[in-house]
Amino acid sequence: xxxxxDARGLLCxxxxxxxxxxxxxxxxGTVKVLVSSAAARENVSRLAESRGWQxxxxxxxxxILLVLTKK
Amino acid sequence: MSGKxxxxxxxxxxxxxxxxxxxAMGNPANMGYCVACFLRDITxxxxxxxxxxxxxxxxxxxxxxxGAFLASQATKEFRxxxxxSSFTRFVLGFLAMIGMLVFLGCPVRAVLRLAGGDLNAGVxxxxxxAGVAIGVQFLKSGFSLGRAVPQQKGNGYxxxxxMVLLLIxxxxxxxxxxxxxxxxGSMHAPVWAALGxxxxxxxxxxxxRLCMVGGIRDFIMFRDAHLLYxxxxxxxxxxxxxxxxxxxxxxxxxxxxxxxxxxxxxLGMTLAGWAAVLLGGCPLRQLVAAAEGNTDxxxxxxxxxxxxxxxxNFGLAGSPTGVPAGGQIAVVLGLxxxxxxxxxxxxxAVKRGVSIGKGS
Numbered sequence: 001x002x003x004x005x006d007a008r009g010l011l012c013x014x015x016x017x018x019x020x021x022x023x024x025x026x027x028x029g030t031v032k033v034l035v036s037s038a039a040a041r042e043n044v045s046r047l048a049e050s051r052g053w054q055x056x057x058x059x060x061x062x063x064i065l066l067v068l069t070k071k
Numbered sequence: 072m073s074g075k076x077x078x079x080x081x082x083x084x085x086x087x088x089x090x091x092x093x094x095a096m097g098n099p100a101n102m103g104y105c106v107a108c109f110l111r112d113i114t115x116x117x118x119x120x121x122x123x124x125x126x127x128x129x130x131x132x133x134x135x136x137x138g139a140f141l142a143s144q145a146t147k148e149f150r151x152x153x154x155x156s157s158f159t160r161f162v163l164g165f166l167a168m169i170g171m172l173v174f175l176g177c178p179v180r181a182v183l184r185l186a187g188g189d190l191n192a193g194v195x196x197x198x199x200x201a202g203v204a205i206g207v208q209f210l211k212s213g214f215s216l217g218r219a220v221p222q223q224k225g226n227g228y229x230x231x232x233x234m235v236l237l238l239i240x241x242x243x244x245x246x247x248x249x250x251x252x253x254x255x256g257s258m259h260a261p262v263w264a265a266l267g268x269x270x271x272x273x274x275x276x277x278x279x280r281l282c283m284v285g286g287i288r289d290f291i292m293f294r295d296a297h298l299l300y301x302x303x304x305x306x307x308x309x310x311x312x313x314x315x316x317x318x319x320x321x322x323x324x325x326x327x328x329x330x331x332x333x334x335x336x337x338l339g340m341t342l343a344g345w346a347a348v349l350l351g352g353c354p355l356r357q358l359v360a361a362a363e364g365n366t367d368x369x370x371x372x373x374x375x376x377x378x379x380x381x382x383x384n385f386g387l388a389g390s391p392t393g394v395p396a397g398g399q400i401a402v403v404l405g406l407x408x409x410x411x412x413x414x415x416x417x418x419x420a421v422k423r424g425v426s427i428g429k430g431s
Contacts, residue, residue, distance in 0.1 A: 009152065009218030011351035011360075012285065013292060017210060020293065038148045039280050042075065047293060062150075062221065 001029035007044075008036040008063055015040040016047050023051060023068065033066040041066065075279075076300055082275035083304030089268040090183050090305075091312030093131070096260035100318065100327035101187040103309075104131060104272065105180035106354040107171040108328075110372070111379040111388075112256050113237065116249050119376070120383035124254020128241040130262050132358065134269020136234040139277035139362035141270075146278070151227025153366030156216035159412060160367050161374035163346045164357070166405040168378025170342030171354075172388040173335050173398045174198070175328055178283035178353045181340065182302065184329060186309035188321035191329050191336050198337035202344025203287045209413040210292070214349060216416060219367055227364025230372070238266075255328055276359050284344060284353040328391065335394040335402065342405045349413055 090103025115126030
């Protein structure tokens with residue numbers, strides 16, 4: 001199961017809130033989150049890691065793609 | 072303790088320490104570092120309001136923006152963006168400032184006042200938490216001011232350029248710039264010290280994402296105490312510093328640049344906290360974001376400055392004698408306005424196209 005969240009251009013806490021909704025809805029699997037600021041990258045990473053999701057950060061042009069996975 | 076947490080504690084602790092030092096060097100008591108007070112003073116210095124005791128171009132604000140700008144350049148986090156409900160942000164900044172000037176301080180000063188023993192600030196902080204908690208309910212129900220989009224690079228430099236202009240005006244002291252001869256505006260640390268303190272705080276705030284409102288918000292929303300550590304660090308270091316220099320005086324009465332009207336201390340900060348949550352951060356955070364190239368945040372700061380001008384030109388701001396009737400009415404109308412702004416900007420997340428959920 002893969003879910004995608006496009007949080008580009010949104011200020012905190014919206015990227016985190018949308019990510020939380022996706023993580024809660026999925027339970028396990030993969031969530032791909034696109035953000036456009038370092039602050040959003042840090043906040044989303046912290047939320048995911050605190051909930052036991054692994055975080056992989058990939059640059060995608062001007063944007064940042066966070067791949068969150070949980071088995 | 073993780074590196075990021077060390078950074079936010081260091082940022083908060085440094086702010087608390089420098090606030091005490093700036094007071095020792097001449098800033099008003101319990102006002103070593105107050106974003107709202109200093110923006111109000113700058114507003115007066117530019118002659119946009121004529122309250123003679125609060126007119127001075129505060130180098131702390133200039134330094135903060137320059138520090139955050141330099142840090143964002145060094146880390147390649149400078150990114151001109153904007154276009155996300157810009158005028159609504161201006162209005163929310165304006166309303167937040169009305170609330171902060173009724174209370175007599177921003178969230179940073181609320182903590183600094185409490186660290187100086189001013190228990191009225193405790194009432195204000197309770198109001199701030201209440202405002203943040205209300206704002207969080209709007210966020211949970213889908214409130215959004217929409218997406219910012221990339222801007223031409225030059226747009227991102229304008230705000231920092233404005234700060235450079237303010238620095239030139241401060242140093243040149245042309246006749247059209249106002250400098251208080253008595254009152255809080257006349258009390259200030261030497262320019263170089265205030266500018267240096269601002270630079271240090273700007274760098275640390277940019278790197279740590281320090282945000283007073285964000286700390287309370289994240290704890291309520293996600294039980295994430297990360298930013299709260301910075302909040303606590305400001306309090307602890309300023310408290311120890313005030314005790315060390317004999318500047319701690321506990322009580323409600325006779326506190327510097329403060330009043331004892333609990334209801335309006337509470338409601339003023341409720342308004343400020345609610346508006347700040349909808350804006351995505353406290354005034355300190357707005358300045359840092361503006362320095363990073365966010366033109367919406369720059370416009371929010373302009374709204375805050377407009378709020379300072381209106382507050383003093385129309386006699387809405389609090390003073391040590393209390394809160395005038397006009398200020399009380401303005402806070403109530405402000406709360407109503409923030410409710411309306413919150414209500415009309417909360418379409419369902421799916422409808423605003425924010426979350427693209429897809430099963431596979």
